[in-house]
Amino acid sequence: MTLARTGGKRMDSLREFQARFDLSMEALCARILDRHAATIRVKKPAVAVANLARIVETTLTLANRKGFHSMSLRELAEQSGLSMGALYAYFDGKDTLLMMILGQVVGAVEEVLGHPPEDLAGDPVGRLRWLLAAHLYLTETMHPWFVFAYMEAKAFSKEGRDLAVANELATERLFAGALEDGVRGGLFAVSDVEMTAGLIKPLLQDWYVKRAKHRKRGVTPERYVEAVIGFVESAIGLGRTVEKPTVGTGENASAA
Amino acid sequence: MTLARTGGKRMDSLREFQARFDLSMEALCARILDRHAATIRVKKPAVAVANLARIVETTLTLANRKGFHSMSLRELAEQSGLSMGALYAYFDGKDTLLMMILGQVVGAVEEVLGHPPEDLAGDPVGRLRWLLAAHLYLTETMHPWFVFAYMEAKAFSKEGRDLAVANELATERLFAGALEDGVRGGLFAVSDVEMTAGLIKPLLQDWYVKRAKHRKRGVTPERYVEAVIGFVESAIGLGRTVEKPTVGTGENASAA
DNA sequence: CCAAAAAACGAGCGAGCGCTCGTTTTATAC
DNA sequence: GTATAAAACGAGCGCTCGCTCGTTTTTTGG
Incomplete structure (x- = not known):
């Protein structure tokens, strides 16, 4: 069950993610x-x-x-x-x-999410999965940094707030881009790409904002990634029969 | 397109919600x-x-x-x-x-969400829709109150934090309850009810936490409610062909 | 081993904080 | 009209804050 690839190597677990990106x-x-x-x-x-x-x-x-x-x-x-x-x-x-601290959070987001593996360029399903997994593993690895940036946002100076907002919108654009490609290829059934991308973001943010709750329930990062991928792919018409049949990529999601 | 009912009267818009509950x-x-x-x-x-x-x-x-x-x-x-x-x-x-302020926020949640209309007791689809709409209209009406409670949560005393956490879990239980009923009736395809309820919550919270962003995009509360309902119902297997056929309630969702 | 450079130290500063309380103003009743 | 209660007032208290800077300690290189 391959979730996403990064430069030819799979990124199925937090461990693999942390081996690829030095976020010590x-x-x-x-x-x-x-x-x-x-x-x-x-x-x-x-x-x-x-x-x-x-x-x-x-x-x-x-x-x-x-x-x-x-x-x-x-x-x-x-x-x-x-x-x-x-x-x-x-x-x-x-x-x-x-x-x-804020600057380094924004820098890490750009560095990790800004350059998805090239072999996913023509694969919207894989790219969306990679983005979801990478986002979650990034926030898991730098958990206190992201909680800090999220909770202290209103205390930022104007330039700080603008930076945070721009960063958030840029991330949403990455999701929207994958969704657009998928819609164009007949893979996804999404009527409002921008809105859907905006709904994906809070699902990922919830992992680090409410991590204590998820941890108490025994949910691991890997399980949460799978749940989000399953939830999103069901919502956009993947993982079950769709109007236009799936082409090429194979590898459908399994469960929510 | 009826979204949800409250005591026999429809609750299709923010205006109707505000007419039923005095939250001045x-x-x-x-x-x-x-x-x-x-x-x-x-x-x-x-x-x-x-x-x-x-x-x-x-x-x-x-x-x-x-x-x-x-x-x-x-x-x-x-x-x-x-x-x-x-x-x-x-x-x-x-x-x-x-x-x-926190106490009044918690009180309003209990008062509004705690007592769904009785005629939805046997209708999981309608009850879920009602919960989603009521939650969103409640937070829209008391927007600054909810932003306050959400952002200042860490500044609460221990009793305050416990109160907030208990309130959040109680709300999730309401979602989970509707989901369980729907699964039992063969209406929803959900493998992990608790996890799914936990994914619904951040979708609703995003409305008030990031309202400025949504407003800038011209999204009204009514449109956001519809988007969330469509997104959630697609994700749990409603709004398209499901393994077990829909029974009774009719009224399916339309778009995301 | 020792002078020069680098780094760390921490008492003290003005400002602003939450909070108090003796006083003044306003509303009420006959 | 005036006595009494209710409400509002705001300067001042003790304290802690972010920040500074003269001093001390540690590291470095010949």
Whole structure:
């Protein structure tokens, strides 16, 4: 039961996804360092990345527990093991810290979802599945980052909010693109592509926004991916008899 | 095209919903006054309700713009036209103000969704449609209240969070109940009722969480209800040929 | 081993917070 | 018209916030 492919290799599980994309805290903080080299006053990259990791890790924990605004920098200093002054060698204000994290979330989305494997270019069913699975595994891997970006959105500056909205719409466009291709090829029965794409998004977001609930029910990422794929494909007319017969791709969904 | 019934009267539009349920600011604040009569020091109900309305209205506006914690009581006093001291005649602390609003949201959900029209008791399709429509019209009518409850959830006290979680699960149980009945009657093809109910919830929540996006696209509440009903019914095997033929109810969905 | 550079430290600052309470204003009753 | 109760007022309290900066500690290179 192949869910989606990425560059010739299958992506059937969270483990395979994580093997393909390095989304470790160190890798992500290294990119934050690149992006904000101008404001970070610490010279040695190894030191900077290590401390950024502690700062970001602690920030995500505290902010996701009580909200970014309610988290004080004194608390961040204490929990992260750094001093107030040391923190200000890594950012020039609380808002910058927030934008560092948001920027990396947006960057990861673009990097992962922006380039689906080329061999799925002519395969709308496979591409849709790949997008659903990749989105879910991405948010699972960077769970606290996405919860942070989602919940603190209203606290963003104008540029931050615009960035978040643009990113969300871009993701929806990817879904809509796969749907359009499928409709054109007679694979999907969708009357309003934009609306349908807009309904898919919250299904995926629910995984990380309400992850505690799903976990309590014993639902794994893999099972949730399958449920969403089954639900969506049923809704758009796949997985059962459709007016126009399926062509080419084979590999239909099984269950919801 | 009847979407849902409530006590013999149809509920095809937001207008009809609002005619059946009094969810005006005054009615809601009157119930808040009842609930918190012990802590509110203002004696005359007319005065108390009028000022509560100003307080709640302003709180929802400010909190939904910048977050409840970032909103100061001085700002609330200024914007609502009351003084700092006057505010404390209506609540004994900022947290109590938050719980007043949350409590009324939970109360409204129970009141509206808790008692579906009796003539839908034996009609899973109609009851599911009624639940979807009622949920959406409820959140549309009390939009800022629901955004507040959703976004400030993590700022709640333990009892507040437990209340919110219990409320969410109760709502999902209503969906699951209709789904179970439909599966038992051979109307729906659903392999995991609990999971499916869990996927319906975020579709409805997206309406109020991202309402600005939907509004910008020109989507009305009525159109969104229809889209969700169509999407869900397709996903659970209604609206097209199913293994077991539909019995009794008639009235199938039309489009997504 | 030691000076210079890099990094970390943490008390202290002004501002703004939630909240209080002595006072003033407004509504009510005879 | 005035005495009393009800409601509103808003300066001020103690506290914590984001942020700064003079100082101390650690790392580096010859």
